[in-house]
Amino acid sequence: MNSANGAAVVVGVDGSEPALRAVRLAAAEAARRRRPLRVVHGFIWPLLRVPVEPVTDAPPGGGLRHQAEDLVARAVAEAEAAEPGIRVTGEIIDGEASAVLLGETPTAALVVLGDRGLGGFGALVIGSVAVQVATYADCPVLVARGEEHADGPVVVGVDGSPASRAAVEFAAEQAALRGAALHAVHAYRHPHSDGPGDMQPLVYQESKLHDEEDQVLAQSLAGIEERHPGLPVTREVVRERPVAALTAASRRALLVVVGGRGLGELAGLLLGSVSHGVLHHSACPVAVVRTPE
Numbered sequence: 001m002n003s004a005n006g007a008a009v010v011v012g013v014d015g016s017e018p019a020l021r022a023v024r025l026a027a028a029e030a031a032r033r034r035r036p037l038r039v040v041h042g043f044i045w046p047l048l049r050v051p052v053e054p055v056t057d058a059p060p061g062g063g064l065r066h067q068a069e070d071l072v073a074r075a076v077a078e079a080e081a082a083e084p085g086i087r088v089t090g091e092i093i094d095g096e097a098s099a100v101l102l103g104e105t106p107t108a109a110l111v112v113l114g115d116r117g118l119g120g121f122g123a124l125v126i127g128s129v130a131v132q133v134a135t136y137a138d139c140p141v142l143v144a145r146g147e148e149h150a151d152g153p154v155v156v157g158v159d160g161s162p163a164s165r166a167a168v169e170f171a172a173e174q175a176a177l178r179g180a181a182l183h184a185v186h187a188y189r190h191p192h193s194d195g196p197g198d199m200q201p202l203v204y205q206e207s208k209l210h211d212e213e214d215q216v217l218a219q220s221l222a223g224i225e226e227r228h229p230g231l232p233v234t235r236e237v238v239r240e241r242p243v244a245a246l247t248a249a250s251r252r253a254l255l256v257v258v259g260g261r262g263l264g265e266l267a268g269l270l271l272g273s274v275s276h277g278v279l280h281h282s283a284c285p286v287a288v289v290r291t292p293e
Contacts, residue, residue: 163259
């Protein structure tokens with residue numbers, strides 16, 4: 001993840017209410033991290049060869065380009081009102097929203113976006129832009145959905161994979177920044193797998209299995225309390241489907257953090273089934289943390 005000095009928190013806007021919620025969430029993140037906030041709008045119309053300037057004799061302020069400038073200006077004002085004192089800039093970039101935001105991720109500290117935007121299909125629980133950016137981003141992606149439960153912990157899903165270890169570190173940083181506890185959830189249905197294709201025993205003892213799964217969680221949390229002194233850390237090992245367990249935890253959480261892919265995912269999935277499921281069902285904001293391929 002990009003932690004270079006000066007790296008901005010980037011938020012994508014399209015004029016929708018979910019995007020404005022994302023702006024407020026992004027402003028809070030920028031303030032906590034003491035980073036600038038960059039408001040970005042992907043302006044697709046020039047690519048479609050649609051005229052974007054006002055037509056002759058049109059009233060002042062007409063044209064698609066002006067509308068885009070206006071929505072970015074409103075988003076910048078929203079951020080400045082939400083977190084006075086942060087440095088906010090706005091930019092319109094020609095291109096489709098997902099491509100524009102993905103182009104920001106190599107140099108961003110974090111990308112924030114709404115769970116749905118304008119032009120999404122009504123039946124979709126989460127927009128295609130959010131899924132695409134979370135799938136391919138080179139930095140953590142924070143999706144504004146549900147509500148932050150003020151007294152709740154930062155919840156992180158753990159399965160022992162490199163992706164979940166990166167998620168644990170990001171979640172610990174978030175909890176420390178927010179003055180919240182870290183709650184690590186390890187959900188299992190079968191004995192722990194070290195990789196795709198591992199053979200599972202046909203018979204196993206439940207108490208022994210629980211102890212082994214608890215050890216997986218302990219190993220994933222190793223060193224967190226030393227790196228984040230004073231951070232309250234709680235653990236939960238539950239025999240449940242991971243999406244169901246994390247969705248339940250989200251109902252009292254400030255934030256849920258998941259890795260981009262974990263153990264047991266289908267090889268062709270760039271965004272794992274667990275992270276995808278949590279994005280669709282969480283009752284609070286979700287951060288997806290990918291590891292380099």
